[in-house]
Amino acid sequence: MFSTFASSQQLLAVFLALLGASLAFEDKSRGNDSQISDEKLIWTDINLSVSILCQTPGSIEISQCFITQSSFKNPGEAILKINLTDTHIQSYPGFTTHWDDYKNGKCGVTIENVSLNDFGFWNCSLFAANQHFEESVRLNQWVRPPFIPIIEFNPNDLLDVTTPSTANNTRNLTCCSENGVPDLGLYFQIGSRRIQSPGNNIRNYTSNSNHVCIEWTNATFLARYNREKLICGADHVSLSKGERLTDSIDLNIQYDPRLRNLSNGTTVTIFVTKKTSIWNLTVTAEGNPVPEFDFFLLFQNGSISSFDRSSFTPNTFLLVSKPRINNPFEHESKLQIFNVQQLVDENIALRFHATNIHGRSFVTFRFEIDNSWFLIKLLIVLGLALVLIVTATISVVITVRSNSQALVAPAENSGRTKNRSKKEKARSSDAIPEETPCIPAETDRKEGDDSNRNSRLIETPV
Secondary structure, eight states: OOOHHHOOOOOOOOOOOOTTTTTTTTOOOOOOOEEETSSSSSEOOOOOEEEEEEOOOOGOSSSEEEEEEEEESOOOEEEEEEEEESSSOOTTTTEEEOTTTTTGEEEEESSSSGGGOOOEEEEEEEEEEEEEEEEEEEEEEEEESSOOEEEEOOOEEEEOOOTTTTTTEEEEEEEEEEOOBSSSEEEEEEEEOOOOSSSSSSEEEOTTSSSEEEEEEOOOGGGTTTEEEEEEEEETOOOEEEEEEEEOOOOOOOEEHHHHHHHOOOEEEEOOTTTTTOOEEEEEEESSSEEEEEEEEEEETTEOOOOOOSSSOOEEEEHHHHHHHHTTEEEEEEEESSOHHHHHHHEEEEEEEEEEETTEEEEEEEEEEEEOOOOOHHHHHHHHHHHHHHHHHHHHHHHHHHHHHHHHHHHHHHHHHHHHHHHHHHHHHHHHHHHHHHHHHHTTTTTTHHHHHHHHHHOOOO
């Protein structure tokens, strides 16, 4: 009946999803107990729970859902049929049915306790909107690998690929393990970084003893991998979240001395003042094996001498070297100098050496008088003098301006006073003819007595 339905459809698609205990169908003993592969394979084991869920394309509402089981030997013969509809729901012992979300095109079952009889083909047959969708999935039993991977590799003679003292820094690594069902996926990892192929000459193969193996040919190592773990691990569907099958070894990578924050052969100039007498130098270097650390005197003629053969007093230098806490291959050397001026006067430099069996690194320190302080002081003095000049100039300008305003103010007041006096006199002149009693007396005089009249007019006080 189901094959008839399938042949009559144009669109056949069912999305099969597997939900474990972390979703709605939780197993009490474990988390996600199985997974579905791209080949429609679900891997699980007996006594675990597994869910087979079906969904229509576009979440079309379904009206009927049938879940059937057939054996591996007879895929077309149904040995179990589960009918899920909104009008026909019945109990199936050992199964949990899922029909509540049929309006979104979902249905399915959870096998609560998988047995050997449950392995085989499971088929979803969905009816929705006059359409029929059908798809099947294969339920397989996994076999956990019985042993952890074993690395065939000697890590004690590794050399950093950049170390110049060796011609061949490559190695071949092999890791093998007994297989499982499905096959193990082996990988190499350094620290937290998984080694990827291509680009690293990695291949997987099956050995004559039916072991699965991974081989890394011409593997190279860097100094920064020192003290890291080289891990061979296995991926398998039977592993729960956080579970790992691994074998690991600690890497011991030897390398030539390296200076921290300084390039090999660099000359560093240190500027000091004429009053400087004590100076502390700190140099950090690392290497494997741990280098030997020394300071030497480098004279102007190019000769090198140790401290004990120099003309300096025995207490001129104090050298302390100790390993850093977080890295025993890295040492911090501190040199305290008690007579810097003699180094300056005699033009003597200090050279730091870090040496091991793979090479040597060095850095040179020279001391010079810093004349920039004199220029800075001169600029400060000139700046202060300029400030004083500007301040005095501003004070003079303010004083002159204040005095000018003080002189202008009385003149303006005097002018205003004179103007007021003139106006008052004018008003007084206009008022005299009315007030002077001699004016009407002049009209009674004779017409011929003009001279006397003029004389009297002139003598009349104003």
